[in-house]
Amino acid sequence: MNIGLDVGSTTAKIVLLDKSKIIRSKVVSSHNWKELLDTNTDEHIIVSTGYFRRKVPHSAAITEITAASLGVRYYVPDAQVIVDIGGQDTKVIDLRNNRFMINDKCSAGTGAFLELAAHYFNIPIESLGKLHSRTQRSAQINNTCGVFAISEMISQLVAGYTIEEVIHGIHEAFAHRIAQMIPPTNQVVLIGGTVLNTGIVNSMETILDSTIVVPPEPQMINAIGAALYREIRSYSKS
Amino acid sequence: MTNTIGITALIPPELIYACGHRPLDVNNVVPESSLSPRSKLCAWTALWRDLILTGSLDIDSLVVVAGGDCHNALVDGQKVSLSGLPTHYFFYPFDTNTQYLHSQLKSLEGFLGGIKDHKMFKYIYRLKKKGLALEKQRVNDNARASDIFSALICFSDMQSDPYEFENLIDNIPDTDVEYSSRVAMIGVPPIYPDFHKVAEEFGLHIVYDELPYEFIRLGGNDLQGLAKSYKDYSFAGPIKSRIKIINHELQKRRVDGVIHYTQFACHHTLEDEIFRDYLDYPFLTVQGDLPGPTPEQLKLRLEAFSEMLEIMP
Numbered sequence A: 001m002n003i004g005l006d007v008g009s010t011t012a013k014i015v016l017l018d019k020s021k022i023i024r025s026k027v028v029s030s031h032n033w034k035e036l037l038d039t040n041t042d043e044h045i046i047v048s049t050g051y052f053r054r055k056v057p058h059s060a061a062i063t064e065i066t067a068a069s070l071g072v073r074y075y076v077p078d079a080q081v082i083v084d085i086g087g088q089d090t091k092v093i094d095l096r097n098n099r100f101m102i103n104d105k106c107s108a109g110t111g112a113f114l115e116l117a118a119h120y121f122n123i124p125i126e127s128l129g130k131l132h133s134r135t136q137r138s139a140q141i142n143n144t145c146g147v148f149a150i151s152e153m154i155s156q157l158v159a160g161y162t163i164e165e166v167i168h169g170i171h172e173a174f175a176h177r178i179a180q181m182i183p184p185t186n187q188v189v190l191i192g193g194t195v196l197n198t199g200i201v202n203s204m205e206t207i208l209d210s211t212i213v214v215p216p217e218p219q220m221i222n223a224i225g226a227a228l229y230r231e232i233r234s235y236s237k238s
Numbered sequence B: 001m002t003n004t005i006g007i008t009a010l011i012p013p014e015l016i017y018a019c020g021h022r023p024l025d026v027n028n029v030v031p032e033s034s035l036s037p038r039s040k041l042c043a044w045t046a047l048w049r050d051l052i053l054t055g056s057l058d059i060d061s062l063v064v065v066a067g068g069d070c071h072n073a074l075v076d077g078q079k080v081s082l083s084g085l086p087t088h089y090f091f092y093p094f095d096t097n098t099q100y101l102h103s104q105l106k107s108l109e110g111f112l113g114g115i116k117d118h119k120m121f122k123y124i125y126r127l128k129k130k131g132l133a134l135e136k137q138r139v140n141d142n143a144r145a146s147d148i149f150s151a152l153i154c155f156s157d158m159q160s161d162p163y164e165f166e167n168l169i170d171n172i173p174d175t176d177v178e179y180s181s182r183v184a185m186i187g188v189p190p191i192y193p194d195f196h197k198v199a200e201e202f203g204l205h206i207v208y209d210e211l212p213y214e215f216i217r218l219g220g221n222d223l224q225g226l227a228k229s230y231k232d233y234s235f236a237g238p239i240k241s242r243i244k245i246i247n248h249e250l251q252k253r254r255v256d257g258v259i260h261y262t263q264f265a266c267h268h269t270l271e272d273e274i275f276r277d278y279l280d281y282p283f284l285t286v287q288g289d290l291p292g293p294t295p296e297q298l299k300l301r302l303e304a305f306s307e308m309l310e311i312m313p
């Protein structure tokens, strides 16, 4: 049995894997990560990942990039490019040549940007997807810089666009921003908690020419990857 | 009279020594600086500019490499020049033209007051041979990349005292290194002084540093010899020649991956896409800005790159 423990900046996830089969998984908020482990959990079977990977019990700690690469292959063995949209950064991993890019310099193209928009409208972030789906029309938003985007959103509301249309526009701007990081490919796997927002997935589908794949429970992928790490390592070159 | 000549990028140090002066590569002071530059694009040029303007660097004149290498230096160099410091501009040929480079070296020689001591060419040549031996040491896993990098990076000016410098390079320890992957660094050297040590902590053995290697690869015994050799300076030439030089070194050193270090607001960052197309290796691009310890986000990239090289098929 192997345990993958992914403790990120906002949530902590655990996955128990037995012979490549998921037997248990759970999500809590990051500061409650201890709830995920029983008092008698054997540290030797835990592989940790995420921002706090070295602060929690582990036999090995791996980066989110490696965890995502392994975890995605669990569901999508022929995956080409992974886009992991996190709260604080977005990572694009090209599995065909082991190359990756991370955007963590500004909030544009990360979950934090959407949070800013939700906060402005005073709505829970989970409802962005639903509002997006209520309209096909989109208010054009050019900026993904958090500060400038808010003023653009205001101008579009003043110009008569509905909140739904502005949210549609926000998602499209967000998707455009991420699309700039994606290399040419015919398939993209989207993972990370932000992908639960169907508005984002929808906008990515509209913008990219590639097939978009969203694995089940996209927020659990890195924990699955961490759990798989111990198995896979024994096949690696070292 | 022996003067200290500031240089803003690679200028044949043998020529400066032969003219009876001592070079001081202003970049070698930048990583240790804690100044906050007033107006900046690239931190390298902004910092040496401010270090000079605030009198923190003891130099008598400045040679600005303004062509074929760094465009920002042309502007920051002029800011220094306006302050009254004697300044000379040096341009590498874009088309690797030997005659053009010869004329540039001739005019630089004029600025430096003419060659007085031909023996220095031979002496520096001997030092560079020692540099090449050091390089071999790390390629053969007999020295830590961080030690070798610290030595090679100083070959641009030999720390303004080649005799002392020779002592230093003679005392680099022989150490068997263990690592998980061999990587190459291309682009400008990282602005973070601990970068090579950090890479080592993640199991990355850096077996090639593009620019520092140029410092020891190029040389000559007179102006004509210098022109013939330095015309191939990878960083100043056309990208096609540069890719050829880099690819040759990558193969020779059997690297598993390539790290392209780029500097915020440096035009060389635009070359990243070209390298990704023409260098067929796992490729990591990192970017730095102001000097200091290697930032955490950058460490994450190095760690992930190391893991990828190690476990991915």
Ligand code: SF4
Pocket: B042, B043, B044, B045, B069, B070, B071, B072, B073, B188, B263, B265, B266, B267, B268
């Ligand atoms: S990093 Fe680029 S802009 Fe900065 S000094 Fe070097 S070449 Fe010039």
